[in-house]
Amino acid sequence: MANTLRERLIGAWMLVSYIEKPVDSSDPFYPMSEKPMGIIMYTPDGYMSAQLMHPDRRSFASGDWFDGTDEEYKQEASTYIAYSGPFHVDEEKQSLTHSMFVSLFPNWTGQTQPRVVKIEGDLLHLSTATPIVSNGKEVNSFLTWRRG
Template identity: 40%
Template sequence: MQDVSTMQDQMIGVWELDSYQVTDENQNVTYPLGEDATGIAIYHRGGYMSVQMMSSGRPAYAGGDIHVGTPSGVAAAARGYLGYSGAYRINEDEGLVEHDMEVSLNPNWVGDTQPRYIQIKEDVLTISSEPVFIQGKEQNTKITWKRIRQ
């Protein structure tokens, strides 16, 4: 990896999900999409990003249609997926990335800005949050990514 000086420069690239975990106030750690979740995050030099994460082994829709499944199949697919895209900004002084949610599987996030703390060490990006509402309670998130492309 080339020597870069700013967080903005270091964020640019394609990242593969290593871990997505949440921690409650009692320090209990859970994995909302499973310990074997997969995902891709893309941060573009032009200030746009896309994050897609999913549970492994989600069942296919029985009919094969890309938009139509049984109500339970659609619900299971949505429960096992987290995706959003939009503009992003880096606040170097606070070690934050701010994601502007232009599109999101979660309709509550559309039009919202989600700030996240970032740490970058070599080719590992860690994104964490103040408590957010997950699985019925406020919890801290920690998502770890490994760089696969600059």
């Protein structure tokens, strides 16, 4: 049985919920809908990959990913989050960081972001450790994943 936080993270997790709560106490929102789709994976050799999307994404009319309209590209990028890279666990502090080697959002490429992590049975709860800017507001993100 896995004992360390790192050992318990290893594997694939399916996205259950993703909510963003503004620090100004305004209404929370669901950037990928109330029924988001996604997978986060942690590998034994220390890498992770997160892919999240809105379930109702529209196909490009051309069928060619290099031949979309401006609106199709905007929709494509605003309904998907993707990044991958090394992850690090501090067992003593029970903390986790994600390092973005690649990211759909170019501003995150090269960043290392701390996560608040809690595992309860087959559920993984991740949240931002500090606020991020999303949809024009400073927010904290809260995600729940179920072991795949």
